[in-house]
Amino acid sequence: MNSPKTANGVRFHEVGGPEVLRVETVEIPAPAPHEVRLHVKAVGINRMDTVIRMGHFPIPPVFPAHLGFEAAGLIESVGSDVTNFKVGDKVNVFPAFMPNDYGTYGDLVVLPAYALQPFPALLSFEQAAAVWATYLVAYGMLVNSAQLQKGQAVLLNAASSSAGLAAIQITNSLGGISVALTTSPAKKAALVAAGAQHVIVTSEEDIAGRVQEITGGKGAEIILDAVGGSQFEKLVAAAAERAQLFAYGMLGAEAGSYPTFQVVMKMLTVKGYNMMDLLSDPVKSAAAVAFIQQGLQAGTLKPVVGHTFPLEKVADAHRFVEANGHVGKVVLSIQ
Template sequence: MTRTVVFDRTGTPDVLQLADEPLTDPGPGEVRVCIEAAGINRLDSMMRSGAFPRPFRLPHARIGCEGTGVVDAVGAEVDSVSVGDAVIITAVPDMDVRGTYADHTVVPAERVVPRPDGLDPVAAAALWVSYSTAYGALVEKAGMRPGDTVLITAASSSVGLAAIQIANQLGAIPLAVTRHTDKKAALLAAGAAHVIVSDEEAIPDAARAHTGGVGVDIIIDSVMGPGLAELATAARPGGTLLTVGWLDPRPASMPQNAPLTIYRYMSFEHVLDPAVVRRIAAFLGAGLRSGALQPTVAKVFPLDQVVAAHEELERGGQIGKIVLTTAGHDGR
């Protein structure tokens, strides 16, 4: 038997429950991963609460779209991965069936990549979704270049912090946006060239002030909502707006300033593409080796405290990723 977090109905964090499940063997082309740690993402809370953007099975849905661990079984026709390999799971589009909040999960072999040497399980669990999202949006989609000025909303989130580090790794200039003055020092320490506190100053005005009146080259936004149109005016003519999240559930306003390239970015566009996954893994590996990329962990909970972990996410205010660990794998 193996422990698995499941839920039978959508709602508040207390719908999540830990159940003992039969241990499933991998089929052809699949591997079974003994999970050491799993990152908690907003997409998870959307599924749990009923705000998920597509249908999923109930009752007895699993949950969790990223994780890391050690391969403990391989199915037929698998020659790219071996038992004992430490891996990161790159994509779980069917997390209601293969969710990573568990001691074990079975995934297609092409959905895992080697865990970088020296990266402990907790840090690895905080790496893939955040950094692949920021990399995919900024590099693959927007073509970010050295010298570009990048405006990053919700900058203290795991995606925001990843975007700051990736911008610095490529020689771009990250401008971080936060609502809270008390996060300013942490964001500067994380590598932001400047921090805009949105409760104290208008974001477009501050962005133009820091770009000589021109506007930023790229905006990466995790908030959306009614303020999106005003936020877009922080971009220079011909700039790019990337929306990568929806922290504000209200309808988004449509930007009217032109010319402006707008992308609604979903990471599955790239993490299901083996060629892009190879580029992401190579980029992240290089950044980790150089020290340019350092996953930020806000708090760690054991698997049996998953309800408390989701409650922590719902409260907000954390800087970085909340991580779940299985028994004996605190990573520290």
């Protein structure tokens, strides 16, 4: 019979910087009828985790609070109503729950069975922990909303992030033209190696001018903006007529102006985006899962793990994410 067990789990008792994160010995309950208990092997760290830790998420944390929407591991036990998984199954975590309800930062966690997916054997646990939040956001913008067509140019900033790399892979797999932006000349080679067809180093090149060259004067039909701030106006200048611009992040520290004239004259669509667009719709969500699973199996989609940390270095992992120097997903690896 299932019974509570003790494990190492990350908790925080106040909002703040990475230093508020603590690895504590916690009691992990037996899974309820609809839940499983998971031996975690790897945890994917997302920007949203840092937002929650700092107290900037719309729903305040309930202390002692946990973190995490993504992980991969082996099922340790199952609730009485769970029939689609069994003990020993390798699964990864689909981010389909609220932060105060469940979390993945620990070596043993309880999760709802509906938030689990099997993953291809060709993926490591670390890669499997880097799948869902990354590819769901990219798929939602490019496929579900923008309906990317072959030959269309996709311009994206923060291209070395896990979501940026996922967008490059999806764009390439559908026959689009991936145009990646980076502020760092050092990251250009990494982006080319990751599949970006064109890379613009924004500290050295004019964004709109280079996009015009790449597209034969047309501009980018789809733009993914994870930065905002002062770069927004430059992205609008690089847009084609009737382009779609998706704002899905706020990495920019500088305030930006809204180029109303260009938005109007180019007849642009500007849309805020987050995963709830997919997660709130079972039909959209199922289509996204099928697309991503197929891409993972075929190898056209392959998660990029940029750096790993042990669980006890979770505060350092958050600092690393916030420094914006990485390429790919930052992952906690648990032995």
